[in-house]
Amino acid sequence: MLTDTRPLLEVEEVSKTFPGVKALDRMRLSLRHGEVLALVGENGAGKSTLMKLLSGIHRPDTGRFFLDGAPLRPTGPRHAQEMGIGIIHQEFNLLPDLTVAQNIFIGREPRRAGFLLDRRALDARARELIGRLGLPLDPHRRVGGLTVAQQQMVEIAKALSHDPRVLIMDEPTAALNDAEVRTLHQLIRRFVRPETGVIYISHRMAELTSLCDRITVIRDGRYVATMETAQTRVRDVIAKMVGREIGTGTRPRPAPAAREPLLTVSGLSTRTLLRDVGFALYPGEILGFAGLMGAGRTEVARALIGADPVTSGTVTLRGRPVRIRNPADAARHRIGYLSEDRKRLGLLPEDGVDTNIALGALRERFARFGFVRDRAVGERAAELVSALRVATPSLDRPVRHLSGGNQQKVVLAKWLAKDCDVLVFDEPTRGIDVAAKEEIYRLLDTLAQQGKALVMISSDLPEVLRMAHRVLVMAEGHITAELTAAEATQENVMHYATLRPGRPGTRPAPSPASDPAGTPEAGTR
Structure with a gap:
């Protein structure tokens, strides 16, 4: 029951910039007394940044916070606690x-x-x-x-x-089952009194409608709207979260006619997250993986290449079962993985462009009798630098001096030098500018036309819809839907990404033998 018209917590015109990223832009938010307020938005919308500002982890560049009308200026997490702000992080x-x-x-x-x-x-x-x-x-x-x-x-x-007066909860039910979720919601209702309030961050739409009084939507670091839950439809919330249209000219070109799959994954499970993941990947296809943070997309890639241990599942490559125990095994089978953390896992920052390009195939292509053939390395590196238009003054230039887009091209060149048949791209355009993104898109399209089989994992949903011939949507370690390019609208993807697996409305996980050009199994939308 709301008993006070004055906001308990108010956020006014708050902005925050990190190097190269405007995380929040004139953000506003109002939490009433005795209220549970949902805060929703896509990955990267700015939710966690706002919460870290409120809890004193970061300080805003501009803007103001008020608690019961008094200025709120936390200088650190302990100070925020003393002022009445509590936060429960997802981790x-x-x-x-x-x-x-x-x-x-x-x-x-x-x-x-x-x-x-x-x-x-x-x-x-x-x-x-x-x-x-x-x-x-x-x-x-x-x-x-x-x-x-x-x-x-x-x-x-x-x-x-x-x-605390204000309790911030960031994805508190991500690891809970239905009974545990009910217990948590009962606890929240007991906590909420006329002098307290809760900001509840969750991607589970069903939870928001049953627990929260209002829903605030943010997108790209900006405030979009606040709606009374009782008067709001879930699809309207999703539409405001997405808020962008994909032009008809930016959809992927048709995939080649279905042949035998190059790679088939069946029943892939891990101890902590993945459950019975299965899919097929065809030559000349870009297969997109979409989902919200923590859905399991990166975990699928890491399990596939042997970086994370699996508890069950089979991988079939070129029609034959293979056992991939570590990334070196994956590379030997000509499966390349471009990590989302290219600086830590994809490059040697202090080494030259040529050295980084040669790394993946050093023993098999660029060495003889235990000695590196520098001339062969230089020739192949020069070919790839030219083909990918890597902007570097010299081949021995340390890659740490290159821009993010050019570093990404060097990682790609490393796997092209290896001549991989399967390439898994995890956040291929994270942290690079618009022009570099367009170049990466063209490169991926060219690789697909050459018959390479590509997996594309991205938190940028328009990017997935632009590039992928098929889209697999994940939630909580499961594949909840397989969508053709025609079916894969932002609203459809977000719908399946916010469902709890096994609930009504979840489409069956795709069969590993599904046809990329066909229609997925029917399901209740």
């Missing part, structure tokens, strides 16, 4: 070797004689808090032995132990 911040009680009151433990830990008082305070919140936790249990859901409850108890 846990717990010490696994300490008990539940110790984690809840870390840095605030009761002490005897000023320095001796008073364990009895600590446990009593923890039991009182846990009982008041109705949480199924044992204060003596070591946190490292708890389930993910129980660890989430410890994070919640730790945040509420500070008696």
Whole structure:
């Protein structure tokens, strides 16, 4: 029940810029007393940046915050807590070797004689808090032995132990099952009183409509709209989140006629996230993977190349089962992976362009009797630098001096030198400018025309829709839909990306033998 017309928390004209990125642009937000306010937006919309500003992790460049009408200027996370702002991050911040009680009151433990830990008082305070919140936790249990859901409850108890006025929750149910979600929602409803409020960040639309009073949508770092939940349809929220149209001239050219798949994945699962992932990849095809943060797209790529251990699943390459135990195995099978973190995982920043290009095929193409053939390296590097139009004054120029777009081209050249048949691109245009993006798009299209099989993982949905012949949508480690290029609108993709797997409206996971030119299995939209 809302009892006060004055906002509990107000954000006015807040902007924040990081090197090369305008994360927030004149952002505004208003949280009422006694309200649960949903904050939604696509990946990269600015939600987490705003929350980090409110919790004192970063400071805004411009703009103001107000708590009950008084200026709010947190200088750090502890100061924000003292001022009444609590935050529960998506990533846990717990010490696994300490008990539940110790984690809840870390840095605030009761002490005897000023320095001796008073364990009895600590446990009593923890039991009182846990009982008041109705949480199924044992204060003596070591946190490292708890389930993910129980660890989430410890994070919640730790945040509420500070008696916050405003509680910010960033994807709090990402690792919870339905029963645990209901428990969490009951806890939130008990917390919300006339003097408190909650900002609830989630991609699960069904949760928002059942829990939240209003929904605020942000896009590309800007405020879009705030809507009363009871008067709002989910598809209208998604439309405001997307807010962009894809021109008909930017859709991918038709995929080649279906032949035998080059790569087939069946039943791929990992211990922590992926569940029964299956798909087929054809020569000359760009297969897009879409989904929200934490959906499992990068995990699929890492499991495919052997970087992450799998618990089950098979990979068939050129019609024969293969066992890929590590990235070196993947490279030997001519599967190349262009990581989203090119500087850490794709390049040797202090080495030259030519050295980086030769890395992937050094032993098989550029060495003889244990010695590197410098002339062969230079000739092939020069060919690829010219073909990809890498802007560098010389082949021995350290790649750290190149722009982000040119660094990405060097990573691509490395796998072209290896002559890979399958190329997995994870965030291929992250951190590069518009002109460089267009060049990368042309390169991917050219590779597909040459018969290479490409997987494209991107958080930029318009990019996926522009390039992919088919789109696989993921949520919570499952493939929830397979869409043809014609079916893959932003609204459709976001619909399947925000569904909980197995719920009504989820399309069946595609069969590994599905036809890229055909129609996916029918499902309830």
